[in-house]
Amino acid sequence: MTVNIVGEAGSQAFNPNPVAATAGDSVVFRNNDVTIHHIVLDNGSADLGNVSPGQSTRAFTVSTSGAMGFHCTIHPSMVGTINGSVASSAPAPDPGQSY
Ligand SMILES: [Cu+2]
Numbered sequence: 001m002t003v004n005i006v007g008e009a010g011s012q013a014f015n016p017n018p019v020a021a022t023a024g025d026s027v028v029f030r031n032n033d034v035t036i037h038h039i040v041l042d043n044g045s046a047d048l049g050n051v052s053p054g055q056s057t058r059a060f061t062v063s064t065s066g067a068m069g070f071h072c073t074i075h076p077s078m079v080g081t082i083n084g085s086v087a088s089s090a091p092a093p094d095p096g097q098s099y
Pocket residue numbers: 008036037038072073074075078
């Protein structure tokens with residue numbers, strides 16, 4: 001999935017934001033802004049490097065569920081969140097069953 005970088009206005013800099021992802025998804029950031037950006041995950045698990053206008057970062061894989069923050073090292077006000085969820089493989093519980 002692609003997260004677009006659309007400006008430098010804080011949480012408005014990314015679209016979508018927050019990003020809904022499933023563990024195992026690959027995410028890239030595409031720079032649709034007019035200046036260079038450098039996206040990293042807040043927890044340090046991924047540094048996607050500088051990305052020029054019109055370019056995309058390398059992909060990284062969402063490995064965990066829960067909220068993961070990211071930001072731009074060049075413009076620290078640019079912040080966003082990836083909300084990871086685990087792919088559901090279990091069948092839904094039978095609504096007729098009593099416990
Ligand atoms: Cu930036």
